[in-house]
Amino acid sequence: MKLKYKQKSLRYSLLTYAMVLAFYIICEIMLMTGNMSSLMKGMLVPLCYYSILAVSLNLVVGISGELSLGHAGFMCIGAFTGAIFAMTGGASLPGWAELGIAIVLGAVVSGVFGFLIGIPVLRLRGDYLAIVTLAFGEIIKNVINVVYLGVDSRGWHFSLKDSLSLGLEPDGQTIIKGAQGITRLPRNATFTLGIVMLILALFIILNLINSRYGRAIMAVRDNRIAAESIGISASRYKMLAFVTASAIAGVAGVLYSHNLSTLQSSSSNFGYNQSIMMLVFVVLGGIGNIRGSIIAAVILTILPEKLRFLDDYRMLIYAVVLIAMMLFNSAPSAIAFRERIAASLRRSAGKEAADE
Amino acid sequence: MSDMTNTNEDILLAVENLSISFGGLKAVDNFNVKIKRGELYGLIGPNGAGKTTVFNLLTGVYKPDTGAIILDGKPITGKKTTEINHEGIARTFQNIRLFTNLSVLDNVKTALDERYRYGLLDSIFRTPKFRRMEKELDERALSILSVFELEDEAELKASQLPYGKQRKLEIARALATEPKLILLDEPAAGMNPQETKELMDTIALIRREFSVTILLIEHDMKLVSGICERLTVLNFGQILREGETRAVLNDPEVIKAYLGD
Structure with missing residues (x-):
């Protein structure tokens, strides 16, 4: 008996990679021919890290079925890990090596925090889990916001009060200055690097989903009790999804911090609004639909910028677009309409093929 | 006596x-x-x-x-559900508990997890071991489904099966773990x-x-x-x-x- 699911999942993955590559090529051509506004140029790297965040959050929300509202917290950890490395060990390295190590460090540190936070959080379900992840996200942001960190010949210094109480030697350097954050960052993230990281994140997540790990994660999502009755450890597979998503969010954070000259742990950067926005990407793109997350992230990142000419009406129109997208994606009549269109397209394509 | x-x-x-x-x-x-x-x-x-x-x-x-x-x-006595399954007890439920969004085939493949193992890196890099194990998994799962005359529905979602076949699939899934009881x-x-x-x-x-x-x-x-x-x-x-x-x-x-x- 011939099974079709493998071709189906392969086609889905290849189409997703192709879509990202096509987007990259179009943007590069526009850049080369000088057809891109400076506004769009500034948004190329953000598009990449928002897509990475949306895709990784979808692993938790869509595949593992846990509503996590603290994803910005893991992005924050990755961002600060990457930035601290850029200011210290990485400062003397060439740009590409510094970035490469920063990305690995960001993923590892963020993954470790994902594990530690996952231990209490994954014991909870549903709304409780959502509230506690939200709280952890805020805790991470607020703690980093008051930290002072410096380094000198005697080693690392740490304070929650001010830079003076770090007691640095004259040769010392203050890295994190509390609410002012980290300044004079290298700003060396590129669009190409962002796309490479996005494809890498997609590669890991799609292959994970289409393996025994993905099956087990989805089995636990669909019915935890049944999964345990056939020997699948629910907590282990939930943790796997959570840690993987945290580590990938950490990578997005490293990209974020390498795209700025000043990194601050403020609400506008890593607050719950950011986490909610990532959730909006996931929900609008379709829960569990990885490709949809990228499309939603790109559209909803560009849209508010493109709507600036509307001034006061900007957020009004943005909200209307959100509702329209939601209806188009999930309303039964919209789905029926889409299927009718697809069927008629297929019919006409079939007719043309027959005519030839 | x-x-x-x-x-x-x-x-x-x-x-x-x-x-x-x-x-x-x-x-x-x-x-x-x-x-x-x-x-x-x-x-x-x-x-x-x-x-x-x-x-x-x-x-x-x-x-x-x-x-x-x-x-x-x-x-x-006192062991966890997963451990007891590994010891050799599998079960079905009074109100059917399938993995409703997974395919019929994947429901059984999930139950075979313990017997056909490969690592995380095998999955991500699609190593030869991954391909071999997945192929064996498909064959084993299909042979179990064929005992219950479910192989034609293998790629349907479990929730799309009629009631009687959902019961059968639940038994098939439990048996896939090769229980003693x-x-x-x-x-x-x-x-x-x-x-x-x-x-x-x-x-x-x-x-x-x-x-x-x-x-x-x-x-x-x-x-x-x-x-x-x-x-x-x-x-x-x-x-x-x-x-x-x-x-x-x-x-x-x-x-x-x-x-x-």
Whole structure:
């Protein structure tokens, strides 16, 4: 008996990679021919890290079925890990090596925090889990916001009060200055690097989903009790999804911090609004639909910028677009309409093929 | 005399003095049973008698207050659900619990997870080991599905199956873990007489094909008297009668428990 699911999942993955590559090529051509506004140029790297965040959050929300509202917290950890490395060990390295190590460090540190936070959080379900992840996200942001960190010949210094109480030697350097954050960052993230990281994140997540790990994660999502009755450890597979998503969010954070000259742990950067926005990407793109997350992230990142000419009406129109997208994606009549269109397209394509 | 022969026989599951209370209610009180290897054993009783609670105790969903559960000579009391499955007990549920958004094939493949393992890096980099294992998984899962005549529906979502086939898939999934003992919780619930008859054939078939011992909870007396060799009747958490099916079902006490005074 011939099974079709493998071709189906392969086609889905290849189409997703192709879509990202096509987007990259179009943007590069526009850049080369000088057809891109400076506004769009500034948004190329953000598009990449928002897509990475949306895709990784979808692993938790869509595949593992846990509503996590603290994803910005893991992005924050990755961002600060990457930035601290850029200011210290990485400062003397060439740009590409510094970035490469920063990305690995960001993923590892963020993954470790994902594990530690996952231990209490994954014991909870549903709304409780959502509230506690939200709280952890805020805790991470607020703690980093008051930290002072410096380094000198005697080693690392740490304070929650001010830079003076770090007691640095004259040769010392203050890295994190509390609410002012980290300044004079290298700003060396590129669009190409962002796309490479996005494809890498997609590669890991799609292959994970289409393996025994993905099956087990989805089995636990669909019915935890049944999964345990056939020997699948629910907590282990939930943790796997959570840690993987945290580590990938950490990578997005490293990209974020390498795209700025000043990194601050403020609400506008890593607050719950950011986490909610990532959730909006996931929900609008379709829960569990990885490709949809990228499309939603790109559209909803560009849209508010493109709507600036509307001034006061900007957020009004943005909200209307959100509702329209939601209806188009999930309303039964919209789905029926889409299927009718697809069927008629297929019919006409079939007719043309027959005519030839 | 019968006690003497019992000790010489091959006992797969021995349950001794099992009890659990919820608050002040003794849901299961001093439950004992010995099930021989290869036997088809029935557990019956009126609603609320504690039958499903016994299943939940045997599979580690609840931890017993007192008592011991010995599977194939090995104590498994107090172990986790997943560990008990690895020791050799699988089950189905009174209200069907499938992985509704996974395909029929993936439902069975998930249950085969313990037997066809490969690592995380194998999955991400699609190594030859990954391909080989997935191929073997597909073949094994399809061969299990074909026993239940479900192979044509292999790529449907589990939720798209009709009710009777969902029951079958649940049994198939439990058997995929290669259990020594399978617990069937009211497999005929919600089935019409035709489906019930098919189910009896299926149960006879899995005994032949998988050489598995079966413990079954059932309300349908026709099914029970048709296939069970021995029975235990529970009432208010306590054993009312146990023994050969015919003798137990004709016992006035049992009839009274079911029909009232």
